Amino acid sequence: MISTIITILFAVIFQGATLWFCRGLKFSVRRLCYASLACALTIVLSYIYIPLPTGSSIACCTVLPLMVLAAVTDYRLAMFSGWVCGVLVMFLVPGWQPVHWGQIFVEQMVCFSCLGYTTIFGAQNRGRLLCGALLASVLKIVGHILSGVLFFSQNAWAGWGAWGYSLAYNLSSTVPECAISIVLLLLLPLGALRRAASKGGAL
Numbered sequence: 001m002i003s004t005i006i007t008i009l010f011a012v013i014f015q016g017a018t019l020w021f022c023r024g025l026k027f028s029v030r031r032l033c034y035a036s037l038a039c040a041l042t043i044v045l046s047y048i049y050i051p052l053p054t055g056s057s058i059a060c061c062t063v064l065p066l067m068v069l070a071a072v073t074d075y076r077l078a079m080f081s082g083w084v085c086g087v088l089v090m091f092l093v094p095g096w097q098p099v100h101w102g103q104i105f106v107e108q109m110v111c112f113s114c115l116g117y118t119t120i121f122g123a124q125n126r127g128r129l130l131c132g133a134l135l136a137s138v139l140k141i142v143g144h145i146l147s148g149v150l151f152f153s154q155n156a157w158a159g160w161g162a163w164g165y166s167l168a169y170n171l172s173s174t175v176p177e178c179a180i181s182i183v184l185l186l187l188l189p190l191g192a193l194r195r196a197a198s199k200g201g202a203l
Helices: 002-021 029-045 064-072 075-094 102-111 113-119 128-149 161-189 191-200
Strands: 049-051 057-059
Touching: 002 075, 002 102, 002 113, 002 128, 029 064, 029 075, 057 161, 064 075, 064 113, 064 128, 064 161, 064 191, 075 102, 075 113, 102 113, 102 128, 113 128, 128 161
Parallel strands: none
Antiparallel strands: 049 057
């Protein structure tokens, strides 16, 4: 019961905050093209992964495209794209098997839109970008862990319990992926990418 309350509170607070941050978001053909490209890359990268003994897997930097979208364009666009991507993954990624309708709001709609928080503190320097990327990663990890506790506790290994199983399963896969993606994000020439993205008109 406590796990359910914690999960519901997290999902409601997160979605409410994200909707508030997305206020004033404007679309253009250019923005929609960038968002579509980020979603497509996310889905393609999800097909490349390293299986782990825990039963989970380390995906090939699926969080990076939306992080880059936030850093190059607008964190609000990345949040919105994350919602769209979360829905598309359910239909386009093999092996995704929902066990409850609530999983969509706790996991799918959280663990992609949260990547927009990468530039919530700004992208003027690497320090702010790192703080935002860490926040986005933590939100993603928490979403996966709570989803595992609430919806996949029946898969827990003997003696581990729902929390122990979910922590081991999700930390083993999500932490390495996020860490590698953050390093790559900080190494990218984001200033040049922003100039190239805005060339020919305002974003």
